[in-house]
Amino acid sequence: PVFAQSASNTSTSEILKSWNNTANKQAIIAYVSDVTNPKSSNFIPVADRIATFDNDGTLWSEQPAYFQFFFAIDRVKKMAKDHPEWKTEQPFKAVLENDMEALKASGMEGLIKLVMTTHAGMTSTDFEKMVKEWSKTAVHPTKKVPFTDMIFQPMLELLTYLRANEFKTYIVSGGGIEFMRAFLTDVYGIPTEQIIGSTVKTKFEIVDGVPVINRLAELDHNDDKGGKPESINKYIGKKPVFAAGNSDGDLAMLQYTDSNTYKSFQLYIHHTDAAREWAYDRTSSIGKFDKGLDEAIAKKWTVVSMKTDWSAIYPR
Amino acid sequence: PVFAQSASNTSTSEILKSWNNTANKQAIIAYVSDVTNPKSSNFIPVADRIATFDNDGTLWSEQPAYFQFFFAIDRVKKMAKDHPEWKTEQPFKAVLENDMEALKASGMEGLIKLVMTTHAGMTSTDFEKMVKEWSKTAVHPTKKVPFTDMIFQPMLELLTYLRANEFKTYIVSGGGIEFMRAFLTDVYGIPTEQIIGSTVKTKFEIVDGVPVINRLAELDHNDDKGGKPESINKYIGKKPVFAAGNSDGDLAMLQYTDSNTYKSFQLYIHHTDAAREWAYDRTSSIGKFDKGLDEAIAKKWTVVSMKTDWSAIYPR
Ligand SMILES: [Ca+2]
Ligand SMILES: [Ca+2]
Numbered sequence: 001p002v003f004a005q006s007a008s009n010t011s012t013s014e015i016l017k018s019w020n021n022t023a024n025k026q027a028i029i030a031y032v033s034d035v036t037n038p039k040s041s042n043f044i045p046v047a048d049r050i051a052t053f054d055n056d057g058t059l060w061s062e063q064p065a066y067f068q069f070f071f072a073i074d075r076v077k078k079m080a081k082d083h084p085e086w087k088t089e090q091p092f093k094a095v096l097e098n099d100m101e102a103l104k105a106s107g108m109e110g111l112i113k114l115v116m117t118t119h120a121g122m123t124s125t126d127f128e129k130m131v132k133e134w135s136k137t138a139v140h141p142t143k144k145v146p147f148t149d150m151i152f153q154p155m156l157e158l159l160t161y162l163r164a165n166e167f168k169t170y171i172v173s174g175g176g177i178e179f180m181r182a183f184l185t186d187v188y189g190i191p192t193e194q195i196i197g198s199t200v201k202t203k204f205e206i207v208d209g210v211p212v213i214n215r216l217a218e219l220d221h222n223d224d225k226g227g228k229p230e231s232i233n234k235y236i237g238k239k240p241v242f243a244a245g246n247s248d249g250d251l252a253m254l255q256y257t258d259s260n261t262y263k264s265f266q267l268y269i270h271h272t273d274a275a276r277e278w279a280y281d282r283t284s285s286i287g288k289f290d291k292g293l294d295e296a297i298a299k300k301w302t303v304v305s306m307k308t309d310w311s312a313i314y315p316r
Numbered sequence: 317p318v319f320a321q322s323a324s325n326t327s328t329s330e331i332l333k334s335w336n337n338t339a340n341k342q343a344i345i346a347y348v349s350d351v352t353n354p355k356s357s358n359f360i361p362v363a364d365r366i367a368t369f370d371n372d373g374t375l376w377s378e379q380p381a382y383f384q385f386f387f388a389i390d391r392v393k394k395m396a397k398d399h400p401e402w403k404t405e406q407p408f409k410a411v412l413e414n415d416m417e418a419l420k421a422s423g424m425e426g427l428i429k430l431v432m433t434t435h436a437g438m439t440s441t442d443f444e445k446m447v448k449e450w451s452k453t454a455v456h457p458t459k460k461v462p463f464t465d466m467i468f469q470p471m472l473e474l475l476t477y478l479r480a481n482e483f484k485t486y487i488v489s490g491g492g493i494e495f496m497r498a499f500l501t502d503v504y505g506i507p508t509e510q511i512i513g514s515t516v517k518t519k520f521e522i523v524d525g526v527p528v529i530n531r532l533a534e535l536d537h538n539d540d541k542g543g544k545p546e547s548i549n550k551y552i553g554k555k556p557v558f559a560a561g562n563s564d565g566d567l568a569m570l571q572y573t574d575s576n577t578y579k580s581f582q583l584y585i586h587h588t589d590a591a592r593e594w595a596y597d598r599t600s601s602i603g604k605f606d607k608g609l610d611e612a613i614a615k616k617w618t619v620v621s622m623k624t625d626w627s628a629i630y631p632r
Contacts, residue, residue, distance in 0.1 A: 192554055195553070
C-alpha cells in the first residue's frame with residue numbers, strides 16, 4: 001500500500017528501478033495502484049491478490065538450455081563411476097562425451113530417461129541435499145557465473161513491488177517442483193509452498209523406522225501449457241489476477257488469468273536483447289513465443305521488451 | 317506471541333476456553349510457548365511453523381457417515397430426473413430408495429461410481445457453485461442442524477491459538493479438495509490454498525472462448541494414510557511441526573511430523589463422548605482408530621478425550 005499510494009503522487013523512479021520509464025512500466029504501476037485502492041471499483045481484496053510467474057525465461061535466463069538440464073548433466077557425470085554400462089548406452093554416452101548432437105538425437109525418450117535417472121530413485125530429502133550441494137558450485141556453461149546471478153533484476157523488483165502491495169507471489173513453472181524449491185526459495189524470497197512445478201509420483205514409506213518420501217521414476221504432472229491452470233486450480237484454488245510468462249507454454253495460464261472477473265494483468269517477457277541476454281521468439285526450440293505473441297498483440301496484453309523496457313538485466 | 321508470552325505468566329483460562337484445564341491443554345500451551353520463545357533452544361522460525369489438521373472427525377463430526385457423502389446422496393436425488401435408468405441401477409437405486417443396506421452392499425465399486433457421478437463431469441466453477449448452494453440448506457440427518465454447526469469449538473480455538481502464534485494452519489484430509497474449499501474456507505478461516513484433500517484429475521479447456529477446468533471421473537490422489545505426507549511434501553514442501561488427526565488414516569501424517577528435527581507435536585482426537593457426540597474407535601468402520609491409538613500410547617503422543625478434555629463440543 002505504501003508504494004501504491006505514493007505512486008500517484010510522487011515520481012515512480014523509486015519503484016521498479018531497473019525498468020525504464022516506458023508505457024509498460026506505467027501500465028504495471030497504474031494497474032497495481034488501481035486494484036489496491038479501496039475507493040476504486042476495481043479494488044481486489046488481499047486474499048484474492050494472486051500473482052503467478054513462470055520461471056525459466058521469465059524470472060531467469062534459459063539459454064542455451066533450461067538450467068535444470070545442466071543439473072541433470074552434472075548428476076550423470078557424478079553417477080557415472082557406478083554405471084560403467086553408460087559408456088555405451090544413450091543418452092548417457094552422449095552426456096559423458098559432451099556430444100550434444102547425439103544427445104539431441106536421443107529425442108524426448110532420451111531426455112525422459114536422463115531426467116528420471118537423475119531426479120528419481122532417492123528420497124525427497126536426499127534430492128534436496130543434492131540440488132543445494134550442486135547450487136554451491138554450478139556455473140553457467142558460457143557466462144561462467146552462478147546460475148543465481150542470471151535472474152532478472154527487473155523481475156525481482158516486480159516481485160518485491162507486488163508483495164509490498166500484498167499480492168501473494170507464486171512460481172508456476174514447467175521446472176521440477178522440488179528442484180526449484182531447493183534452489184530458488186531464498187533467491188526469490190518465495191516460500192516452498194508458493195513454488196509450483198512439474199512433479200514425479202512419490203511414495204511415503206518407513207525405512208528402518210524413518211518416514212521418507214521416495215521420488216519415483218514416473219511423471220505425475222507436466223506443469224506446462226494447460227497443466228499450469230490445472231496446477232493453479234489444484235494448489236491455490238483461486239484464479240490469479242496477475243500472470244507473467246515468456247513462451248507459448250504460458251499462454252493457457254495467461255488466458256485463464258484473463259478470464260478473472262477481477263481486473264487482471266497479463267505480462268509477457270519478450271527476449272529481444274542479444275547483446276545483454278539472448279534474442280529469440282517464434283522459431284526458438286527453447287522458450288518458443290509464437291502463438292502467445294500473436295494473442296498478446298490481439299488482446300493488448302503487456303509485452304515487455306528486455307532491450308527497451310529494462311535498464312538492467314541481471315543484478316549488479 | 318501475545319498468547320504465548322502471557323501463557324507462562326497469567327492464567328491459561330483465556331486460551332482455549334472450551335478446553336478443560338487438563339494435562340492435554342497444558343501440554344499444547346507448553347509446546348506453543350516453548351517453540352515460539354526466541355530464547356528457547358526449541359525455537360521454530362515462523363516460516364517453519366506448519367500445522368496440519370485432518371478434517372472429518374478432527375475438526376467436525378463424521379457420523380453416521382462422512383458429511384461429503386450426504387452431498388453425494390443429495391446430488392443423486394437432484395440428478396435423478398435426468399436419469400430414469402437409475403431406478404434399476406445400483407448404487408443409484410439404493411440411494412433413491414434410501415436403502416443404506418443395499419448401498420453398503422454395492423461396496424467400494426458402488427461408492428466410487430457414486431462419487432464420480434456426483435463430483436465429476438462439470439467445471440470446477442460449477443462444482444463450487446453446487447457445493448455452496450447445497451451448504452445453504454443441507455442439514456445433518458439425525459441432529460437436524462447445518463453441518464457447519466457440527467464443527468468442534470475447541471478445535472476452532474486451537475486453530476485460532478496457533479495462528480495467533482504465527483503457525484500456518486492447513487487442512488490435510490481425505491475429503492475432496494474442492495468440496496472442502498467451497499464449504500469450509502470461511503468456517504475455519506483457512507484460505508483455499510491451505511486446504512489439501514483428495515483430488516480427481518482435471519483438464520484445462522477453452523469452451524466457446526471461456527477457459528475452464530473440467531473435473532474428470534478419474535481419481536488423481538487419495539489423500540489418506542501415506543497419501544497425506546505425500547500431499548504435504550507436494551503442496552507445502554515442508555515437514556509440519558504440529559499435526560492433528562483422529563484415525564488410522566492420520567497415522568502416517570503424525571509419524572512424518574514426529575520425524576521433524578524441530579520439536580513437534582502430535583495430537584489425536586479420541587471420540588469418547590456418546591452423550592454429546594459419538595463414541596467409537598478400534599472397530600468403527602468410519603474413523604477407525606486402532607493402530608494409531610496403539611502408536612500414540614507407545615510414543616506418548618497427546619490423545620484428547622472429547623469427554624474429559626472438552627467442556628463444549630459444538631459452538632453455542
Ligand atoms: Ca518459460
Ligand atoms: Ca478423520
